[in-house]
Amino acid sequence: MTEYAPPLRDIRFAFDEVCDLPGLLGLNEFDHVETDMVFAVLDEVGRFAAEVIAPTNVDGDQIGAQWIAASETDDGWAAVSTPESFRNAYAKLVDSGFNAIPFEPDFGGGGFPWLVALAVQEMFTSANMSLSLCNLLTQGAIDALQHHGSNEQQAAYLPKMLTGEWSGTMNLSEPQAGSDVGAVATKAVPTESGDGSYAITGTKIWITHGEQDLTENIIHLVLARTPDAKPGTRGISMFLVPKFIPNEDGSLGKRNDVEVVSIEHKLGIHGSPTCVLSFGEKQHGAIGWLVGDEFTGMANMFTMMNNARLSVGLQGLSLAEMAYQHSLAYAQERLQGTAPGAARGVQSPIIEHPDVRRMLMTQRAWIDAMRYLMYFNGATLDRSRSSDPAIAEWSTRLAALLIPMSKSIGADIGNELTSTALQIFGGMGYVEETGAAQYLRDIRIAAIYEGTNGIQGQDLVMRKLGGDEGNTVNEFLSSFDDTIAALANDPTMEKFARQLASSFDDARRSSDWLNANDDVLDKLGGASPYTRLLGTTLCGALAGKAALAAQTQLDSGDVTDADRSFYTSKIVSARFFGEQILPTTSGLASMVTAGANDLFAMTADQF
Numbered sequence: 001m002t003e004y005a006p007p008l009r010d011i012r013f014a015f016d017e018v019c020d021l022p023g024l025l026g027l028n029e030f031d032h033v034e035t036d037m038v039f040a041v042l043d044e045v046g047r048f049a050a051e052v053i054a055p056t057n058v059d060g061d062q063i064g065a066q067w068i069a070a071s072e073t074d075d076g077w078a079a080v081s082t083p084e085s086f087r088n089a090y091a092k093l094v095d096s097g098f099n100a101i102p103f104e105p106d107f108g109g110g111g112f113p114w115l116v117a118l119a120v121q122e123m124f125t126s127a128n129m130s131l132s133l134c135n136l137l138t139q140g141a142i143d144a145l146q147h148h149g150s151n152e153q154q155a156a157y158l159p160k161m162l163t164g165e166w167s168g169t170m171n172l173s174e175p176q177a178g179s180d181v182g183a184v185a186t187k188a189v190p191t192e193s194g195d196g197s198y199a200i201t202g203t204k205i206w207i208t209h210g211e212q213d214l215t216e217n218i219i220h221l222v223l224a225r226t227p228d229a230k231p232g233t234r235g236i237s238m239f240l241v242p243k244f245i246p247n248e249d250g251s252l253g254k255r256n257d258v259e260v261v262s263i264e265h266k267l268g269i270h271g272s273p274t275c276v277l278s279f280g281e282k283q284h285g286a287i288g289w290l291v292g293d294e295f296t297g298m299a300n301m302f303t304m305m306n307n308a309r310l311s312v313g314l315q316g317l318s319l320a321e322m323a324y325q326h327s328l329a330y331a332q333e334r335l336q337g338t339a340p341g342a343a344r345g346v347q348s349p350i351i352e353h354p355d356v357r358r359m360l361m362t363q364r365a366w367i368d369a370m371r372y373l374m375y376f377n378g379a380t381l382d383r384s385r386s387s388d389p390a391i392a393e394w395s396t397r398l399a400a401l402l403i404p405m406s407k408s409i410g411a412d413i414g415n416e417l418t419s420t421a422l423q424i425f426g427g428m429g430y431v432e433e434t435g436a437a438q439y440l441r442d443i444r445i446a447a448i449y450e451g452t453n454g455i456q457g458q459d460l461v462m463r464k465l466g467g468d469e470g471n472t473v474n475e476f477l478s479s480f481d482d483t484i485a486a487l488a489n490d491p492t493m494e495k496f497a498r499q500l501a502s503s504f505d506d507a508r509r510s511s512d513w514l515n516a517n518d519d520v521l522d523k524l525g526g527a528s529p530y531t532r533l534l535g536t537t538l539c540g541a542l543a544g545k546a547a548l549a550a551q552t553q554l555d556s557g558d559v560t561d562a563d564r565s566f567y568t569s570k571i572v573s574a575r576f577f578g579e580q581i582l583p584t585t586s587g588l589a590s591m592v593t594a595g596a597n598d599l600f601a602m603t604a605d606q607f
Contacts, residue, residue, distance in 0.1 A: 002326040002435075004054040004127050006046030009566060010371060011119050012039060017549035018372045018542055019115060019379040029385050030113055038116055045098055045120050052089050053127035059083040060130040060271025061438050065212070067263045067273075078260050080211040080273045086131055090214040093164060099135055100162040103142055107158040115378040121311055122374075125318035129442045130271030134167055134209045136311050141168025141221050144304040148238070148292035156246055157219055167215040170304055171204040171222040171241075171277065178206075179455060181223070181298065182232040186279065188224040188239055188288065199285025200224055200241055203261070203278055206449070210275030211243075211260035217252060218243040221304065222279065222288060223297045236297035239288035241279065257283040268441030306403055308450045310377055313406035315446050316414020317370045323421035323439040324363040330434075331356055331424055350424070359424055363417050365577040368570065369539035370410060372546055377402040397472045401464045402538075404456035408528075409535035411446035411453055418443050457527030460534070461514055466523070470511045473534070477504055480541045487544050490551065492571075496578030500544055503537045503582045506589035510534075513593045525596030533588035540582045547574035 015021040015038070025033050063083040070078040093099065102117035103109025117139070124132040142161050145154055160166040177183035186202025200222060204210075211218065220241040229235030244252040257280050264274040279286040292300045331351040338344065339352035350356045380402060383395035418440040422429035429436040447453045465473055484504070487497035510530055514523055550567040553559060559567065 002329045004050045004322060005325060006050055006123050006126075007321060008039075008042060008046050010368070011042060011122070011375075013546070013550075013566075013570065014371050014375045015115065015119075018546055019375050021115070021379075024113055024115065024379055024382055027383070027385075027391075028387050030111070030382070033112055038112065041101065041110075041112070041116065042119055042123075044096075046123055048093075048096060048098065049123040049127040052092050053124055053131060056083065056085040056089050056131060056271075057128040057438075058435070059085045060128055060269075061442075062270075064270035065130075065263060065273035067260065070259070075255070077255065078211075079213070080260055080263060080275070081213055082271060082273070086271060087214060089128075089131065090134070090164070093135070097163070099138065099164040102139075103158075103162050104146060107154065108162045113379070113382040115375060115382055118310070118314055118375060118378040121314055122318045122321070122371075125315050126322040128271070129315060129319060130269045133269065133272045134212065134214060135164065136308065137170055137208055138164065138166075138168040140170060140304040140307040140311070141219060143307045144221060144238075144300060145240075145291070147303050148296075148300045149240070150291075153240060153289065153291065156250070157240070157242075160217070160250070161219060165215060166217040166219055167209060167212070168219045168221065169207055169210050170301070170308065171207055171210075171220050172301065173206045174202065174204060179452060181236070184223050184225065184236055186222065186224040188226050188237065188290075189285070190226075191285070191287070197287050197289055198224075198226070198239060199280060200239055200288045201280035201285050203276065205276050206264075207275040207277050208272055208449075210273065210277045211263075212273055216244075217246070218258075220258060220277070221291065221301070223301060224288075226294060229295065233298045235295060237294050238291040238297035238300045240291050241286050241288035245287060257281065257286040267444055268438070269445060305450060309403050309407040309456070310374070310381075312446050312450045313370075313377075313408070313410025314374050316410030316412070316417075316443060317367065317374055318414075319439045319443040320363065320367050320370070320414045320417035320421075323418040323436065324360075324367055326436060326439070327363070327421035327424040328360060330428075331360060356424060359420050361573075361576050362580070363420055364569075365543070365573045365581060366413050366417055366539075368546070368573045369543045369577050369581075370413060372542035373402075373535070373539050374406055374410060376542060377406045394475075397468070398476060401460070401472050401476065404460040404464065405531060405535040405538065407450065408447075408453040408456040408460075408531045409539065411443075412532065414443045414446055415440070453531070454528055457531040458524060460531050461523050461527040465511060465514060465530075470515050473511050474508065476538075477507060480504070480545070483541060483544050483548065486548050490548075493544075493547060493575060493578075496544065496547075496575050496582075499578050499582045500537075500540050503540055503585040506585040507534050507537045510589045510592040519596070521596040521600065525599050526592035526594070529588045529591035533585050533592060536581065536588070537585055540577055543574040543577045547571045550574075 066081045068079045070076050073079050100109045101112045102114050105111045172181055188198040188200050191197045191199050222239045222241050223236050225235055245254050247253040259278050261276040261278050334350045335347040336350050339348035342348045380395050380399045383391055384399050386392045422436045425436045428434050484497055484501050487493045550570040553567050
């Protein structure tokens, strides 16, 4: 299997030319961080990802996580074991301090922008998605506790969660409550201990890294209902339920009544234990503490879920990048057939065949564009923290719009590109030994968890677009007017500019149609194609912005041969996106505006 090569120059280009890293670091919130510091850290992260984490990826797939029955453990509690290489790599990760990069210095964090954390996540996920999921969920739990936890909870839990010594999980789903979180039935009853604790009883499913042997403690954030809770999501509260209840000095105390009943046998991410957790069956209730106010559980959990949704979109980018590297190496080495223009009878590397080039360029163009979208979203989240009210207000609205698109586009395109990478291998891609299939199997979950992509579309259309009658969408689209004009003035990118303008028309027309339509079925019927349309259009716009920046660098004359090759590749990638991918928005617009009549023209029993 191809070794992982961290795309550090691609990341830096996206930071500087699409996300305006210098401007971001100029905000008061990040004035302690310097550009050189950012890239020095990312260089070290890239080395760590390639040398320490990536070699564990095959173990995760082939050995995977293993459930151990309570009868087979020393302490009488069921457990989960991970591959030895996971444990060794994770211990080194704790020592590295990389997990704490974006968090508050008061608790031991680096105080870096979330943009930097996304680059760390990209490289770790490319190296090993299963292992990186432990950090992803922990960072989401940290974010939730920073926003909603009490001072006492933050002091007791955050320092060790930041180091990675303790991990975090998100506990929403139950057997009867998947996407319908309002059906949660787990109970939380006040105890008589006088310390404000609750006894938690119930079963949670699909809990990523809900039990493992990587960390000494696991901090579960659990949605449950108190005795006076109203039905539906309005009656849900969030509780902090540690695997071990810490003593006052921070050492581990009593084992809490949380047990892994089983782990799922999955298509992919075999090294990530997906757990069924039982709360309170052995000791008449797991002990937990309320996070935030009673009945604010869903709002609190959405802090964690929004964090996770962007990270899941990033997973699509990350595995697409690794699959691309793998398929590119194969295409450069595999000799098969005679390419057009080659000497008769001489076998050519398959990279010289036009259809293989098309597949490689499709991967390359989408990966560049997705990276721009994900990182732009991360930088927008950072700007939403600005002390300038105008910057904070606009960035908050924009980030809310971008998150469902980032999740959906990243997951969907990640699935498509890992499949394209496998196709380049031909029959060898279908053989597990080459490793191409693992990327496809691992990323398939991204379109399902943290809210299916259909739910992302519903959120985008009903809340983000409909919530302000399309004002945020239209303002954001208008912000690219100068980009389109500049592209149109460059003869080499004039065709790209025309297509981008046409895609913007498709986006505006579809947005207006959805907002003007009062039929909920029509809106929801067009939600998924609208999400794809708007995401594709914005990826194209950001690719156009990147192409202009690359051309400016070339025009400066102060470039090496390596620089010239790099910047030229960014221009070609953007042009390919504009001329080969953006035209799909026309068909998507037709799908959005077709209405839902044919979706419901047959009765359910006619299917």
